[in-house]
Amino acid sequence: MKALATALLIFVAACGEGNAIFNVDVLSFLSASDSVKRFSVPVGIGQADSSVARRFFLPPGFGESAADSVSASATASIIDTAGSGSVQFDVFFARTQAALFTGTPYLSANSGAMVAGDSVRLLPPTTVSLADTVFQKDTVWVGIRARINKNIANTMAGRFRLNGLNVRIVVRGNIL
Amino acid sequence: MRTGVVALAVAVLVLAPLLPEQARAQFSFDARRVGMGGVSLSRDGNARRYNPAYRAVKNKGLAAGTGAPKFSIPIPLGLIDFFKDHPINHLGDDPMFNPDSAAFNPIALLDIVFNPPIFLEVKKAPRPTNDVQFTIGRNQLIIDLGATKVLIPEQDFGLGSTSRLFDAGAGFGGFNVGVMGFLEYDVRFNLDSTLRNFLVSDSTARPNTSYFVNVDGVAQAGLAPTVSYAGRIVKGIGGDSTDDGLYVGGALHYYLGATYGRAVGPAGFVTGNPVLGATPTPLLDGNVFNSTKANGHGIGGDIGMVWISGPFEVGVGVDDIGAELTWSHTKIQRYLYTTSTNSVSRTVIAPDTTTKTKLPVTYLANAAIHMGTGTTVGGDVINSGRGTVIHIGAEQRTGPFAVRGGVSRDQRKKMQFGVGGGVRLGALGLDVGFWTHSNSLSTQRAITMATSISIY
Numbered sequence: 001m002k003a004l005a006t007a008l009l010i011f012v013a014a015c016g017e018g019n020a021i022f023n024v025d026v027l028s029f030l031s032a033s034d035s036v037k038r039f040s041v042p043v044g045i046g047q048a049d050s051s052v053a054r055r056f057f058l059p060p061g062f063g064e065s066a067a068d069s070v071s072a073s074a075t076a077s078i079i080d081t082a083g084s085g086s087v088q089f090d091v092f093f094a095r096t097q098a099a100l101f102t103g104t105p106y107l108s109a110n111s112g113a114m115v116a117g118d119s120v121r122l123l124p125p126t127t128v129s130l131a132d133t134v135f136q137k138d139t140v141w142v143g144i145r146a147r148i149n150k151n152i153a154n155t156m157a158g159r160f161r162l163n164g165l166n167v168r169i170v171v172r173g174n175i176l
Numbered sequence: 177m178r179t180g181v182v183a184l185a186v187a188v189l190v191l192a193p194l195l196p197e198q199a200r201a202q203f204s205f206d207a208r209r210v211g212m213g214g215v216s217l218s219r220d221g222n223a224r225r226y227n228p229a230y231r232a233v234k235n236k237g238l239a240a241g242t243g244a245p246k247f248s249i250p251i252p253l254g255l256i257d258f259f260k261d262h263p264i265n266h267l268g269d270d271p272m273f274n275p276d277s278a279a280f281n282p283i284a285l286l287d288i289v290f291n292p293p294i295f296l297e298v299k300k301a302p303r304p305t306n307d308v309q310f311t312i313g314r315n316q317l318i319i320d321l322g323a324t325k326v327l328i329p330e331q332d333f334g335l336g337s338t339s340r341l342f343d344a345g346a347g348f349g350g351f352n353v354g355v356m357g358f359l360e361y362d363v364r365f366n367l368d369s370t371l372r373n374f375l376v377s378d379s380t381a382r383p384n385t386s387y388f389v390n391v392d393g394v395a396q397a398g399l400a401p402t403v404s405y406a407g408r409i410v411k412g413i414g415g416d417s418t419d420d421g422l423y424v425g426g427a428l429h430y431y432l433g434a435t436y437g438r439a440v441g442p443a444g445f446v447t448g449n450p451v452l453g454a455t456p457t458p459l460l461d462g463n464v465f466n467s468t469k470a471n472g473h474g475i476g477g478d479i480g481m482v483w484i485s486g487p488f489e490v491g492v493g494v495d496d497i498g499a500e501l502t503w504s505h506t507k508i509q510r511y512l513y514t515t516s517t518n519s520v521s522r523t524v525i526a527p528d529t530t531t532k533t534k535l536p537v538t539y540l541a542n543a544a545i546h547m548g549t550g551t552t553v554g555g556d557v558i559n560s561g562r563g564t565v566i567h568i569g570a571e572q573r574t575g576p577f578a579v580r581g582g583v584s585r586d587q588r589k590k591m592q593f594g595v596g597g598g599v600r601l602g603a604l605g606l607d608v609g610f611w612t613h614s615n616s617l618s619t620q621r622a623i624t625m626a627t628s629i630s631i632y
Contacts, residue, residue, distance in 0.1 A: 025313030029452075 019068070019170050026142060026165040030054060034144075040157040041085075041148050050160060051145040053100050057138060067135040068170045073126040074107050075163040078146070080114040082157040085150025087111040089122045091165065092143040093134050100143035114158075135169065205250040205294065210626035211596015211609025212569025213582025217544055217554045218244030225340065226540035226558065227480035227493025228425030231406035232350060245605060245630035253627055254293040294626075301614065301622035315450040317381040319374070328375050329367070334393075336362030336562050338496070338536055343402075350407035356400050358431070360535055362562070363393035371444065383451050388444025388459050396436035396501065396533055398472055400429040412485060423482040425493075433472015433501045436533055438465040441511075460513040460520060465531055467503045474501035476535065490543040499535035506531040536561025550574055563587035569594065576600045580609065590614050592621070598630070605630035 027035060034052045041048045078087045090105035109124035134140060146160040209216055216222050223230045262270050272285055306322035321328075338360045345354015367375075371387040374380070381387070404427035412420020441462025448454045476499025482491040508526040513519070538561065544554030555568035569582025578598040586592055596609030607628050612621040 019307045021307055021309045023309065023311045025311075025316070028314035028316075 019172060022167075022169040022171070024056075024167045024169070026056070026167055027162060029056070030162070030165075035162040037146060037160045038158075039146065039148055039160065040082075040155070041150060042155055044152060046150060046152040048148045049101075049145055050148070051101065051143060053097055053141055053143045055097070055139055055141050067132060068172050069128055069130050070132050070135055070170075071126055071128040071168045072106050072166070073168075074124055074165040076109070076122040076146075077161050077163060078111045078114065078118075078120045078122065078158060079161075080116055080118045080120075080156070080158040082116050083150060083154045084113065084115045085148060085154070085156040086113055087120075087122075087158075087160065088145075088147040088149065089124065089160075090143075090145045090147065091124070092141075092145070093132075094141045094143065095134055095137050095139075097141050100141050101145055105145075204626075205628065206248040206630075207250070207596060207607040207609040207626040207628040208245075208248065208571075208578075208580065208598060208630065209569075209609070210295075210611045210624070211580035211582070211594050211598075211607065212571060213567050213584040213592065213594035213611060214565070215554055215556055215567035215569035215582050215584070216542075217552045217569065217571055222540060222556060222558060223491065223493075223542060226495055226538055227482065227491050227542070228404055228406055228427045228478045229423040229480040229482045229491065229493065231352070231404070231425055232408055232423045233482055233484070234419055245632045248607070248628045248630045250294055251627040251629060252294045253296040253625070257296060258288075258293040296625045296627075297622060298610070298625045299621075299623035301620055312452065314452050317447070317451050318379050319381075320379050321375060325376050328372060330372075332364050332366040334362065334364035336360075336364075336536075338538065338560055345402065345404075347404075350405050352402075352404045352406070354402050354404075356402055356429070357397070358400055358535070359395075359397045361393075361395040362536070363391070366390040366392075368442070368444070381447050381451050383447055383449035386442075386444060386446045386459055388442040390442050391462070392438075392440045394436070394438040394533060396433055396472065396535075398431060398433040398435070398470070398501075400431045400476075402427050402429045404428070404478075418486075419484050419489075420486065421484060423484070425478070425480045425482075427478040429476050429478075429496075429499070431472065431474045431476060431499060431501050431535075432470075433467065433474075433503060433533075434470045436465075436467045436472060436501070436503055436506075438533070439463070440465075457515050458513040460511065462511050463525065464509045464511060465506055466509075467505060468507050468528065469505040471505060472501040472503045472533070474499060476500070487546045487548070488544075489546075491541070493540045495538040495540075496535040497537055499537075501533050501535070503531050503533065563589075578607075586614065588614060590621075596626075600630070600632065603632045605632060 030052065034054065037050045039048065039050045072091065074091055076089050087110070089109045089111070091107035092100050092105050094100045106127050106129065107124040109122040111120040111122060114120060144162060144165070148156060150156040204210055204214065219230055219233050262272060267273055306324060308322060308324060309320040311318035339358065341357035341359055343354065343356040345352045347353055366389065368386070368388050368390065370385060371389065374387060404425065406423065406425035408421045408423045410422035412418055414420050439462055442459060443462070444459040445456040446459050447456050476496050478493065478495045479497065480491065480493030482489060506526070506529050507524065508529060510523045510525050512521050512523070514521050538559065540556060540558045542554065542556035544552060546552045550573040551570065553570040555566070557564060557566050559565070565587055566585040567582060568584070569580065571578055571580045576599050578600070580594070580596045580598070582594040584592045584594070592612045592614070594609060594611035596607065598605055598607035607630055609626045610623055611626070612623055614621050
């Protein structure tokens with residue numbers, strides 16, 4: 001993947017002044033166990049996280065302030081099978097794994113109050129990030145988190161499914 | 177290892193179509209020729225190089241005291257521009273020359289190698305400005321090149337040149353014994369139909385499919401002791417007082433090859449299933465031939481004739497006829513990428529065998545008419561085995577001033593134009609010439625300004 005991206009970026013550099021637009025279907029590179037998570041938060045715990053962190057390779061040319069803009073969009077769904085509470089869905093991008101899940105997420109949506117049997121579709125608004133320094137390195141970490149908030153006296157269980165996660169990176173043509 | 181090989185392979189796939197066409201065969205360091213679209217109106221340059229009969233013909237410019245200079249010295253204005261962007265004291269750190277740099281661009285480096293920035297590029301060829309979209313997913317790889325698709329060549333393409341690095345000798349009575357140095361390289365690429373269809377029509381990569389470029393490159397160099405004859409076999413009406421007559425020339429070369437190498441094979445990658453379920457498998461299976469001893473040998477020859485009648489002259493020359501070199505000590509190795517070991521293995525197929533190479537036959541036909549009014553018009557057709565190039569140009573001299581113009585059809589069959597002028601002050605002249613040229617990255621032309629000093 002890294003090699004392919006590198007070669008494509010070289011090609012773009014050779015092509016000239018137009019933009020290179022990379023539409024990356026991030027979800028497709030995640031395993032089924034990464035995109036569908038079952039959770040069960042027992043009595044006594046008010047908040048719990050279910051998260052996935054994966055590393056992606058970017059072409060080396062991105063390290064030269066090449067990413068003009070990065071936009072991200074995602075869709076997810078929550079099914080509450082037991083108990084009540086809410087689920088916060090967040091997507092993070094970071095240069096290192098340690099930096100994931102800190103700061104403001106790129107994509108964020110909240111299910112609102114749910115009770116057993118509810119199914120909620122999460123559609124966080126698309127975000128556009130200009131000249132983002134996170135993408136000025138040859139690797140980027142993607143973190144997806146479902147944060148379950150509930151009353152400490154209850155149990156809450158359900159399923160979280162990531163239905164789509166797409167990143168659109170626009171690179172200026174004259175990048176090298 | 178695998179990452180590097182795939183990057184190289186894919187880069188070759190996508191870059192190969194963009195390599196410059198046939199290294200500018202028309203390139204000249206003489207601004208006079210540049211201003212005339214590449215034609216040489218004097219009896220030097222292409223004429224003597226490709227037609228051995230011209231050895232017996234006096235250079236009209238030298239003989240008459242006008243026209244052609246003794247030699248020209250290029251004024252490399254382009255180098256000033258180049259070194260401004262690439263300071264000479266920082267070349268070691270320059271991303272252009274450092275493959276380890278993130279900003280290393282092999283295309284730019286190739287362009288420098290094959291199009292040395294001697295002269296000033298006054299109008300650069302605009303590169304395609306359309307967006308290029310890549311859709312990347314585990315199940316899909318879609319490349320939409322947009323308008324850039326028109327740049328993907330339909331036939332094989334590449335670059336090559338046959339040069340005579342030097343040609344020295346001595347003789348009498350029209351006979352000459354000497355030695356010349358030769359250098360020939362030819363690299364050709366051919367996009368496999370699946371790859372071409374992917375880049376031009378379909379845009380969607382298929383699973384379990386090979387995408388590759390067939391590469392065939394050869395380079396050889398050596399010396400050639402030569403025996404030649406050039407003379408006027410029929411004199412014109414004016415006898416020895418004029419150049420009129422029929423001249424013939426011929427040369428017999430015994431080629432002594434010093435070294436040669438050849439690489440043949442496909443380079444590309446094989447998609448998985450799903451397409452990007454894993455890093456595509458490199459496809460690299462090439463044979464490399466190289467001489468282990470400097471013992472290439474073969475015989476070839478040149479022939480030519482020139483007919484001059486008053487202001488009119490016409491010539492035809494053919495070089496390197498039957499030039500086939502036999503290399504008695506050639507090593508053949510196979511380079512194969514093996515997925516299981518994630519490495520490129522090298523197998524010696526034949527440690528010491530005999531192979532043959534050929535030098536391409538070169539043809540030149542030229543004609544010129546030198547009018548008494550200071551006007552000279554001429555043209556030539558040249559084919560060095562890599563496509564025919566046609567030049568037609570004219571020069572008008574009035575006192576110390578000269579105005580020049582010309583057109584040419586390049587190896588890509590595109591029309592190019594030249595215009596220029598010069599001023600001569602005694603033994604010194606200053607010439608400037610503009611000419612258009614095209615590269616593979618653009619459908620539009622660039623303009624180069626050549627400047628040179630002529631010594632008369």
